[in-house]
Amino acid sequence: MQPTAPDAASAAVDKAAVPAPAGTADRGPRARSTTAYLRYGAGKAGGAAVSLLAVLVTGFFLFRLIPGDPVKTMTGGRPISAEQLAAYRREFGLDLPVWRQFTDYCGKALTGDLGTSYQFRTPVIDKIGEALPNTLLLTGTAFVLYTALGMFLGTRAAWRHGKLGDRLNTGLALTLYSVPSFWLGLLVIIVFGVGLGPVPGLFPTGGMESGGKEGFAYVLDVAHHLVLPVLTLVAVEYGQTLLVTRSALLDEMGSDYLTTARAKGLRDDLVRRRHAVPNALLPTVTLVFVNLGRTVAGVILVETVFSWPGLGGLFYQALSVPDLPLVQGLFLFFASAVIVMNTLADLIYPLLDPRVGR
Template sequence: MASESTTARDQDAVPDGPAEAGPSARGPRSRSTSGYLRYVAGKLAGAAVSLFAVLVTSFFLFRLIPGDPVKAMTGGRQVSSEQIRAMREEFGLDLPMWQQFTDYCGKALTGDLGTSYQFKAPVVDKISEALPATLLLTGTAFVLYTLIGIWLGSRSAWRHGRFGDRFNTAFALTLYSVPSFWLGLLLIIVLSVGIGPIPGMFPTGGMESGGESGFGYVIDVAHHLILPVITLVAVEYARTLLVMRSSLLDEMGSDYLTTARAKGLRDDEVRTKHAVPNALLPTVTLLFVNLGNTVAGAILVETVFSWPGLGGLFYQALSVPDLPLVQGLFFVFAAAVILMNTLADLIYPLLDPRVGR
């Protein structure tokens, strides 16, 4: 009887037809997707909070700058008190601080960052005009220092302890510790003005000489681009090199590399096809962070080389002070860093599934 009962239960447990793909069949993938979506939602929420904090900081921070924007706009000319009062009313400087803040936040949420005091134009328009020059400079530098850093970092790690590794690491650390404005000034003195037997070969500043068109204009801009790009690359490539070197050193003792060598692969193939792709994960994260930092960190380089980008515009606005323009640019610089960090956080789980689980 017990055997018959057991057999009956076993028959009842066997489904009559093909098993349906219920929640248990889709469980791991569903949990993985939902976990990643929660991870993305958390990162986006954190980025939104950070952007709002930057918005608040940008408003109050630059109110601490000494100087009266209205007096700066008059250029020291004799103006009546009625004219000064009218200008304060025009730019909303006569309102209480709390009302200025609420107006600023309300407009910023709609994409209105105010009107520049000195240019009498919307801040968004001034930023849009200067943004292409900054993207050209920082984008070119980013591509170059990324390629140089990854290439030198992988070669240094693969031959760690040798003279080339020690030289590359020491040279990169030396350049990374040099202030960018000092290096830019040194390059201007040596390669633009000329010193001793070295003639001046490059323009001292600006983005173009004027009077060129077509292909000649492209050559002219590229000629002006060389020194500021060299300055940014020299300062920034060290981080990529050091992170790539450290990541590859961690991979060099892995079993899969020993297996690849046992299969008869050449040393260069083991490095480029197996070791470097796995060591790139931390470097990819760093590259996104570097991209945001490069946009924000080009202020000094653009100022030294009179490059007509966001950095030069920020310096002009800070000297007045042009509060709406300074606030808008500060927000753009900080937003670039926050957005690139967030993008790195969102992409990293796609490269390494262990993250965000």
């Protein structure tokens, strides 16, 4: 006998009420989202690992193209015998075939051993550890200032685009961003360090401290030496953040959700801060993390111009020898900082915009 329509409907309801066997139920949108994010993160981490391997290979062969004999440079041009020259080469492994030097270098680098500096006769990782705090003090201070200044002025310029303030901000940012940092540093030294005409020099022109000071006086002395290099970095770098923030915000200006927010009676300032700016953050986040990686790497030209004892100055000093282990170690450290920060930016993207990584 065929079941009636009501009986068939009841049977269907009863069947639907029976729980599905374990493992067959849908995991839900949150679980799917987590799985997609983990897959996305694994892909980005794999790409970062490949980039680091490429940096390792490039750093080894690139700096061996620099002309000069490290051993002869270390002896200061003094005449030495062939036996002494051979002993130095054996000490630093320069007598080995290039392929053997490369495999030894890669094996040690993967364990954190970046070799021993030719000129300082100390482990490269120790020299990096000594100079890193000085670089972070300089470039970290500048990073906070030019990021905050660039984002603030960029949002203001975009929200009032086409007006006099926007044109002045954009023109000044483009001009300063196009200026070579070393040239601007020299100009800053002339104007504020040496003095120009009746205006005397106000700030030290080089170094990190005057020496002989302790406690709070030492802190003030270091801050006094920080002014000119930080001013140079902020002047050069804030323009990039301003221009990227302004461009990203201009792309959001004509969106329907901003019109809806204004129609609801929200103040213009709230529309900008709560709706427009958060949705325009992705390009700025990328730039901030790239700049953060460069903060760890230091700024070679600015540190050299101001004789700042950081990683940038150490890199320039190592290139002049050439001190191959120190140059390779610093190059790997710089590149690793940028790659890691780029990867972190990629991992933060889906948290700011769920559409990324799907």
